[in-house]
Structure formats: C-alpha cells, structure tokens
Amino acid sequence: MSLDFEKDVADIETKIEAFKAKNPEATGELVKTLNGLELERAEKLKELYATLTPWQTVQVARHPERPLIRDFIKGLCSEFIELHGDRLFGDDHGMIGGFATIDDRRVMVIGHQKGKELDEKIKCNFGQACPEGYRKALRLMKLAEKYHIPVVTFIDTPGAFPGRDAEERGQAEAIARNLLEMSALKTPVVAVVTGEGGSGGAIGIGVGDVVLMLSNAVYSVISPEGCASILWRDGTKANEAANTLKITAKSLLQLKIIDEIIPEPVGGAHRNYEATMKTSKKVILKHLDALAKVSPKKLTARRFEKYAAMGRF
C-alpha cells in the first residue's frame, strides 16, 4: 500500500509492473530499461523520505504494514516466552510481554500490540491498552527487577483506551502508578518508540534510562488531529498541528527528550523489515551493554536526574 504523498513512486512502480508484464523475459536493452526504472524509483523514494514533513511522518508511523511488536520480537529475539495477565482483572491483548533473549542477553520485553488483521486489531483494541495492560506491564517490570534482567519496551499506540470500563478500572491510576514505579525501578530500562508514541498511553511504559526512536516514529502529547480540533477548532488542520507540535524523532532529539534515533531503511521500516531489525538490534544491544555496567543505585539516581531535568530551561 502506498501513501498519498508517494504518488510519484507508485507511478514508477506501476510502470515497472506493466513493463514486467509486457516483457516477462527481458534481455539486453530491455534489462537496461528495467534497471533504469528501478533506479529512478529508488532515487525518488530516497528524495521523498529525506524530506518528509511531520504530517507525512505520522502517516508512515501509522502505515498498516509497519513492523509491530511481534515483528520486532521475531526479528530481534531467539526466544520469547510470553507471560499473561495482571493478576487483578484479566489479560490485555493490547499490551504484551514476556521473557526474551536477544543474542545471549536475557531481557523482559513489554510493548503495545496493535494487531495486523482486523480480527486481531479488534482483540488488541488497535493497540490502545486498558488499565489491566498497564498493570500487566508493571507486574512484568517488577519481575524483571527481581530477576535482575533489563527491560526493553516497544511503544506503538494511538493512546490509552478511552472507554467507560477503562475509566472505571482506573486508567489514570494505572498509568500514574507505572510512572512512579518505573522512575525508581532497580533494573535498566530501554524504551523504543517504534511507531506511534501516543501521549499518556505511550509514557505509561516509556520511562527509560535510554529512550530510542525509529526515524519515522512520532511521539506526542496529543494526536495532531486532536490538537487541531481543539486549538484550530478544525480536525483537518492536522498538518499544521503536526508541524507545530514537534513530534518527529529529529525534533525530539533536539529537545533532548530522546537519546538516539534508530535509522530506518530508505522508504521506511515497512519496506524492509530485515534492515530495520538489524539496525534496531545493534542500537538496543549497545545500550543494554552500557547499562549493564551501571549499579542499580547509580542507575535510579541517573534516571531521576534525567527526568528532573526535562523542561528545565
């Protein structure tokens, strides 16, 4: 699926497909033409992705084929033992977690799950976790602390679920509790924003010693549409809101909210899972190894200083 702003690339792709259909066994000059078209496509894509606007980046971050937590687990981990439930109410499919092995490092992986097929999406509430999801996440974090293994969280959510049941079971309290506990967790936490970092729903598992972001991910206090409908009184002004909210990885690095950007392959993570996983793994392992050398006491003191300094100008 190509996005609106990728029309030029899509046109070339249509040409390539048509050419291939017409010349199933191209040789000589025909191969040259085909290669030329492929090159043109690659150049166009590179050019397009080098200059994505914030609103275009939002669309890439929400791309239906973008790798989700299960893809990251499959691509990064040699083993994953999923753990279920918050021991209080139920098991939220919008937030998953469990023991995992990345190379030879044992970690606790936790993250939002959006789901790919419609059935799965509905089961996961489109990645909008409920209080039981945040409480499951906290249970697993405390387990990781007990077993002295680091936590890696994958953030990809439009926001915490705004539902009646979620409110009644304490959505606010669940997120608040996680913020309090994560800020003092005595084991390393690496948080990775892989797609949409949707406000409280994202920060609810996002308090880390290191916060990483994929280059086309976004992270924001409110969705551009939500902001536009409140401050512009016009939901269609999302483009402007996206510009002014500073939600791209590059902006957030400048604002010192995140620590490093994980570069995506040309054309976005959805176009090349393998390259995305390879780079992500390298960056995550680098930070896990560095954090493994820090004592728990120093770790929590440093984490406190990191967050205390945010918004101090």
Place this chain on the structure above:
Amino acid sequence: MGWFTKSKETTANSESPKKEDIWIQCPSCKAHIYKEEWEKNLKVCDRCHFHERLTWKERVDMLLDGGSFVELCPKVSWNDPLKFSDAKGPYAEKAAETCEKTGMKESVATGTGKINGIKVAMAIMDFRFLGGSLASGTGEKILQAAMVAVKHKLPYIIISASGGARMHEGIVSLMQMPKTCAALAQLKEANLPYISIMTDPTTGGVSASFAMVGDIHIAEPRSLIGFAGRRVIEETIKQKLPDDFQTAEYLMDHGFVDMIVHRKDMKEMLFKLLKYAGCK
C-alpha cells in the same frame, strides 16, 4: 484575615447597590444565594453543595494557619520550547496575558505552611492559569516542592485542578508526568506522607500522574475526575455515559478515592490524617 472575611468595597456612596453585589446565582442549581453567605460558605452552595473553583490564594487562606505560608520558587515560570502558535496566535502572547490576569507565572503555586501547627509542603494548582494545565514550569515547581519536603522531612500535599497536559508545550508537557512522579518516588523512598486532593477538574495527564498516586486520595464533592474526556469516550464506545460518570462520588464507588470531604471540613481532616501519618 481570611479571604472570605475580606472587607467588601463600600457601596455607601452609590445610590443603590447592584444586584450582583448582593447575591449570586449558584452555577449548578441556579439558586440565588446572598454573596456574603456564599463567601462565608467558602464558595459552596449550601443548597446543592456545589463547590466553586478557588484560586490558590483562597486555598492557602482556607487550609493553612494564618501567616504560615512561605512561597517556593516564585520565579519559575512557563516556557515556550516549541515556539508554539495556533489559530489564535502565539502561545507566548496567551501565556503573558494569563500571567497579567492571574498574577501567577505558572498554573501552580508551591510553598510550605502549617496546618494547625503541623508543617507541610504544598502545591496548589489554579484553574485560572490556562485551565490549570501541566507544563514545564508546573512540573518543575511540583518537583522542587517535593525536594523541599524530602530535605526537611515534611509531608506533601498537592491540590489538583487541571484539565491535563498543556498542548502548547507539547512533548515537554508530557514529560512532566514522569518528572513529577519521579519526585514523588523520592518522597516514597524517604517514607514521607503524600496526600492528593482532587478538585474540579482533575483530568488527563494530571490524573494520570501525581494526582493518582497519593497515600490518601481526597476529593471535593462532585469534582470531575478522570482520564479521557466524556465526549471522546462516548464517540469511542458509541454509548451515552451516565450523568454521574467521572464525578468524585463515582470514583469513590469504583475504589479510586478514599473520601469526599466538604471544603469546610478539609483543614480539620488534613490535620487528623497528618496525625495518623505520625506528623508533629
């Protein structure tokens, strides 16, 4: 002198006092109440118990021993890290206007004071300042007051009145949620009491951070408390919500508030609770 006993501007010279100088209409039940009675009743309607929003100074006068309040970080103010501007113009202009109107530099005032002789650290949000929204200056003040509490071994009381995180400071506002909670974790580590008082409204990023992690949660009657907005929820679940949804009473029924305390009893209740917490 308490704010509610302040001498009124004299109307002796005017021929007859204006109607609004004599009585006000309760915003909730529309009953007409004598202004003097309203002020004496701490801006609570004695017919329907509607609690009007208060300014931070009114809260200081209501809760702290006279003359005991010492303000902390009075210079910490709002910031404009995004150089934000919306359909109505630059955030910087809006914030400057709000400062002028309210005499505040941020949506919270912090300080130390005494409750019947017990010294406490306190943060009081004020809805007049951009809807009491949580932004960089707010988070910094709440954190600094918590640090004072830790340093001097004081109990900490936060009175929330906020619509949530301030969009105009974007992600920096969002980060005030973990920042304030990290400060409260220090308080917890030091075994110091933290009482959260939720007033109308306590929603969004404020309910989902410092307001909801108190040792004890007190709410003022009928305050709006919740995470997501009613309209957003109704649109999401395609159902109409009950009228009392997200009220203090509803929250207490669902286990998220310890008690609902009438404004006139608040100081005495805080004093009793602080005693149970071992404060002297």
